[in-house]
Amino acid sequence: MKKRTMETSLAGHSPRLIRSVERRLFLRQGLSLGALAMLSGCNLTDDESVQKVLTRMSRWNDRAQGWLFSQSKLAPEFPETAITKPFPFNAFYSEDEVTIVDGKSYRLELSGLIRDKKPWTLPELYALPQTSQITRHICVEGWSAIGKWSGVRFSDFLARIGADTTAKYIGFECADDYSTSIDMATALHPQTLLTFRFADEILPPKYGFPMKLRIPTKLGFKNPKHIMTMDVTNEYPGGYWEDQGYNWFSGS
Amino acid sequence: MEDARWVNIHPLIVRITHWINAFAILIMVTSGWRIYNASPIFPFRIPDGFTLGGWLAGALQWHFAAMWLLVANGIVYVVYGVVSGHFKRKLLPLTPRALLHDVLQALRGKLAHEDLSVYNAAQRAAYLAIILCLVVLVFSGLAIWKPVQFQEIAAIMGGYEGARYVHFCTMALMVTIVLVHIAMVILVPRTFPTMITGRARRVS
Numbered sequence: 001m002k003k004r005t006m007e008t009s010l011a012g013h014s015p016r017l018i019r020s021v022e023r024r025l026f027l028r029q030g031l032s033l034g035a036l037a038m039l040s041g042c043n044l045t046d047d048e049s050v051q052k053v054l055t056r057m058s059r060w061n062d063r064a065q066g067w068l069f070s071q072s073k074l075a076p077e078f079p080e081t082a083i084t085k086p087f088p089f090n091a092f093y094s095e096d097e098v099t100i101v102d103g104k105s106y107r108l109e110l111s112g113l114i115r116d117k118k119p120w121t122l123p124e125l126y127a128l129p130q131t132s133q134i135t136r137h138i139c140v141e142g143w144s145a146i147g148k149w150s151g152v153r154f155s156d157f158l159a160r161i162g163a164d165t166t167a168k169y170i171g172f173e174c175a176d177d178y179s180t181s182i183d184m185a186t187a188l189h190p191q192t193l194l195t196f197r198f199a200d201e202i203l204p205p206k207y208g209f210p211m212k213l214r215i216p217t218k219l220g221f222k223n224p225k226h227i228m229t230m231d232v233t234n235e236y237p238g239g240y241w242e243d244q245g246y247n248w249f250s251g252s
Numbered sequence: 253m254e255d256a257r258w259v260n261i262h263p264l265i266v267r268i269t270h271w272i273n274a275f276a277i278l279i280m281v282t283s284g285w286r287i288y289n290a291s292p293i294f295p296f297r298i299p300d301g302f303t304l305g306g307w308l309a310g311a312l313q314w315h316f317a318a319m320w321l322l323v324a325n326g327i328v329y330v331v332y333g334v335v336s337g338h339f340k341r342k343l344l345p346l347t348p349r350a351l352l353h354d355v356l357q358a359l360r361g362k363l364a365h366e367d368l369s370v371y372n373a374a375q376r377a378a379y380l381a382i383i384l385c386l387v388v389l390v391f392s393g394l395a396i397w398k399p400v401q402f403q404e405i406a407a408i409m410g411g412y413e414g415a416r417y418v419h420f421c422t423m424a425l426m427v428t429i430v431l432v433h434i435a436m437v438i439l440v441p442r443t444f445p446t447m448i449t450g451r452a453r454r455v456s
Binding site for chain 1: 288290291312314316317320398399400403411416
């Protein structure tokens with residue numbers, strides 16, 4: 001409406017006037033662009049409807065990453081000389097607050113769609129066939145570091161306990177009150193390892209004693225440490241960071 | 253209303269994709285700066301006031317939502333530009349000699365802008381460079397997002413860490429060109445409504 005009035009009123013006026021109106025229009029549009037730019041400094045993300053769209057897009061990105069994920073695409077492996085020393089510590093707490101788990105009384109609890117739910121002791125887990133990998137750990141913050149982890153291939157372990165591998169998710173509860181969950185396709189990837197050693201030594205507490213699920217096809221926060229229970233399920237389990245807005249799939 | 257004094261110089265599709273692109277880039281750059289701040293690769297941080305998302309998770313949500321808009325819009329624009337001959341007509345030919353000549357003219361404030369339907373060599377170079385920057389940004393972004401699934405792309409850039417440098421430096425180059433572009437629009441304001449209405453005054 002407004003625009004049409006301006007157009008009709010502009011017709012028949014001198015080019016100079018038109019130019020000055022154009023300039024005014026330009027300035028006003030420039031100002032609104034500036035306002036938009038300033039908005040970006042505020043927390044636009046807190047707006048409910050905006051957040052709804054962003055959350056929906058994040059779910060869409062979960063699906064897109066599921067399609068992109070290839071069971072046979074292997075994460076690059078590195079020589080021993082490429083290992084990052086010292087390997088960075090990272091958690092939602094500081095290094096002096098690391099949880100100490102008692103290895104003697106430790107039992108890995110299994111629940112959900114699993115045939116044999118017998119809890120596992122550490123000696124039993126250590127007795128399983130072990131394999132090693134030197135891969136890049138990539139943090140959601142952007143930094144990365146190369147480390148060596150050893151343990152049992154997770155797909156072998158799932159077969160051994162009779163997990164229903166047609167289920168959608170595996171959720172993990174950890175001794176440090178952390179939790180996360182992964183898709184079954186990633187759980188069955190040949191490089192997904194249930195690890196007990198870091199750099200050929202028993203996992204120190206800061207790297208997740210007694211065990212860390214090492215997934216080189218996912219970001220670092222999807223690699224749970226100090227795992228206490230494992231749940232095979234079709235109900236979306238979420239996770240500590242996922243529930244706060246980090247993308248659930250977070251694949252590499 | 254047909255008016256003999258006006259001529260349509262920007263096709264509708266170019267105007268629409270231009271503004272969607274501008275919006276997508278604004279989101280990608282400001283959210284990207286917030287993501288950069290979580291683990292800077294250079295000894296500086298971007299002031300939080302210029303960033304989008306509030307915190308890392310929010311910035312990542314914006315970045316990975318707007319990337320679809322940027323890429324989908326970019327594909328429409330590039331396919332149109334190639335198939336319709338728009339690129340060939342408007343952005344080519346571009347010779348180093350013409351570019352040097354026009355840049356020097358621009359620095360002296362003597363660059364001719366009478367006919368907005370023809371881009372001078374400096375404009376052609378700038379617009380082509382922005383398109384190329386965006387292509388590199390998309391591919392380095394894919395390498396950072398999916399360094400395992402797209403490891404072949406990452407390998408070209410020196411792996412995951414290399415791709416982070418390519419992504420940031422290309423962003424810096426693109427933002428610089430965009431700032432020059434905006435400065436030029438401010439110096440020649442009548443180009444601005446033309447990018448909205450498509451119409452410019454006919455050169456007599």
